[in-house]
Amino acid sequence: MDARQVDNTGIDFHPLVETVNTDEYGASDLPRAFVHWSMRLVLADQELGSTTLKEQTLIGGKGDCGVDGWFLEDDQDPPMLHLYQGKYGEGSLVESDIEELWNAPLNLLNPGREKNEEAASLARQLIEWIKNNISIQMHYASTCPLAPSAKARVHLLEQQKDISLGIEGQNVRFPVEFHFWDSDKLTETYRERLRGGMEPPQKYHLDFVASARAPKYVQVELPGGTTRTILFLCKAIEIARIFAGPPKRWELFRENPRGPLQRYHPQIWATLNDPAKRAKFHTLNNGLSIVCEHYEIDYGGTGVTVEGLRIVNGCQTTVTLGRALDQHILDEQTLITVRLTETTDPDYRKDISEANNTQKQVSSAQLASLEDELRNYQNLFQALRPEPYYFEIQTGAWDYMLNRDEKKRYGNRHIEKETLAQANLSFMGEPSEAMEYRRFIFRRTTGSSGDSRGSFDKIFGAKHSAEELLLPWLILKKVEAALQRAEANPGNALTNPEFTRYSLLHRTWLVAELLQLYSIRRFSTPKLDQRKARMLCEHTDRWFDDLYTLADEAVFEAMESIKARMGEEFEARRIFRASHHTLERVDVFPNKVFKEKLQRLLSTKERRGEDVFRGLNEVFLTGA
Secondary structure (H helix, E strand, O other), rough: HHHHHHHOOOOHHHHHHHHHHHHHHOOOOOOHHHHHHHHHHHHHHHHHOOHHHHHHHOOOOOOOOOOEEEEOOOOOOOOOOEEEEEEEOOOOHHHHHHHHHHOOOHHHHHOOOOOHHHHHHHHHHHHHHHHHOOOEEEEEOOOOEEEEEHHHHHHHHHHOOEEEEEOOOOOEEEEEEEEOOOOOHHHHHHHHHHHHHOOOOOOEEOOOOOOOOOOOOOEEEOOOOOOOEEEEEEEEEHHHHHOOOOOOOOOHHHHHHHHOOOOHHHHHHHHHOHHHHHHOOOOOOEEEEEOOOOEEEEEHHHHEEEEEOOOOOOOOHHHHHHHHHHHHOOOOOOEEEEEEEEOHHHHHHHHHHHHOOOOOOOOOOOOHHOOOOOOOOOOOHOOOOOOOOOEEEOOOOOHHHOOOHHHHHOOOOOOEHHHHHHHHHOOOHHHHHHHHHHHOOOOOOOOOOOOOOHHHHHHHOOOOOOEEEEEEEHHHHHHHHHHHHHOOOOOOOOOOHHHHHOHHHHHHHHHHHHHHHHHHHOOOOOOOHHEEEEEEHHOOHHHHHHHHHHHHHHHHHHHHHHHHHOOOHHHHHHHOOOOOOEEEEOOOOOHHHHHHHHHHHHHHHOOOOOEEEEEEEHHHHHHO
C-alpha cells in the first residue's frame, strides 16, 4: 500500500456532495451538486462562492454542448476559460464520454448544434474571448472508472498543448489543457486541503548558494533591531521538498491572501519545463517573500534555519516547484531568490503580505482577507448570541483549516464573504451591481488605487453592527430556499425559469425595499439599527413569507412587462445583470420597473385589506 492510500484512509468526500445537494439544491440534484462541489475544490484559488457556483452550473442538462459548468478567469493575461464536466455515480466512462468535453468548444461554435439558453449565451461570449487570445482548461471529474479506451484517450488528451477552431472563416489556435479528476485524485486533493493550516510551525533549513564574485547573503535590520531581513539565493529543489512533504504543507501559505487555495502556474511551469530557461530560473522568476518568527544564520554563514516559516508571496511558484519535483524535472542547479523577514508584529506581517501581493492575479477579494475591517467582523460574528456565526474571510478556512470540534460550535452557521457582500449590496439597492461587478465588490473606492466600481467601503467600512450585516444574508438564504421549492414544484404561474434563475439578488433587494418602507412608516426612518436588525434576524420566520410573496409577484410582473417591450431581444440573464442601466433601444430602466410593480402590488393589497406587514407588527409591537 502506497503513501497516498495510507493518507486517504477515512477520507470520504461523498457526504460533502450530499450536503451541497441538501443545502443548495433541495436534495433534488445530486449530479449537479457533485459538479458544484468538485468545481469548488478544483478551482479553489478562484474563491467561487455557492451563489456563483449555482449560476455557473446552470448550463448542465439538455443542450449543454458537453459543459456542466464553466468559469472565466479574466483577471489574468491571457484570460483563461475553465470548462467543466462531471459524472457522479457508478458504471464505466467510455471514450465518447471523454470526447464530449473535448469537443465542447467545437459544439458551442456549431450553429447547427442544439443549445440551451446558458450554452447559447456562452457560445456568443466564446467567440469574443477567442479573438482575445483566450486559453482553455478542461476539467473532467468523475467517480466512475475509465474503460480501457477512455483511459487511453484521457492519457492522449492530457498531452495536448493547443486546439484549433474555425472563427469567422479562419482557423484560430489557442492553448489548452485537459485534466481528468477521478475519485482518488479528488480525494487526495481534498485531503491535502484539509491539512492546510493544521500543521504546527516547524524549523526548516536552507543552504545559501554563492559564487566567488558574489556574497552569500545580504542582511538589513530596521532601527531598534525588532525586524531584520535577509536576501539570498538557494536551490529551488529545497523549497520544493519543504512544500512537497508528504503531506504537502499548505500551512506555509496561511498568511497569504489566498491561504491554502493555490495551484501551479502554467507560465512558471513552462519555464521549468524548458532546460535552457530552467538554468536561468532565478533571473526569470520574482522569487519568494517569506516572513518568519525567527531565523538563525549558521556558523560560518553557509545557510539559515527558519522557525515559523510563512510564504506570503510566491505561493504559486512554490506549488509549481512541487509539481516539477513530482515530475522529476527539477535539478540541483535550479536556483531561486528568497527574501526572508523576521518579525512577530502582526500588522507588519500583514503589510508585507499585502505589499507583495498586488499583481493582477491576486483578486481584491483575496487581498481583502488581510483587511482589519473583515477580521473585526469575523470577531463580531463569533460573538453573536445566542448563536455565533463563522464568517469566512479567507476562502478555504472553513473547509480546510477548522477542525471538526471547532465547526461544532457553529453548526451550519457558516458565512462566505462573497455571499455576505452580495447580499448587503443588494439590500442597499444595488442587486445588478452585485452580479455584474462581483470581482470588484471588495475593492475600495478611496485611496490611490480606488475604483468607482468598488463596494468595500460602503459595506464593511461604515461600522455596521454584525446584526445589520447578518440580516441581508439571512434574507438571501431564505430567498434561496424559496427558489429551490419553486424549482422542485413547477406549475405555478410565477415559477418561470427565465425569471427565477438569476433573480436571487433582486428578490433580496425587493424584500429590503419592503422592510425599509415599513421602517419609515413605523419608525419614521429607513435605517434599521442594531436593535431592529437583531429582532428581525431572530424572527425571520414570522415576517419573511408575507414580504417575499409580494416580491415574488413583483419580479414576475416586472419581467413580463420588460419581455413584452423587448420582444426577441429579451434575455433574462442580461436584464438582471444590467438592470441598473437603461435599455436604450426600448427606453427601459429595469430597476425602475421592479420598484413600480412592487409599489403597485402593495397598494392593491392594502386597498383589499391585506396586511403584508402583519408579521413585522407582531415582532415590533409585541416585542417578539
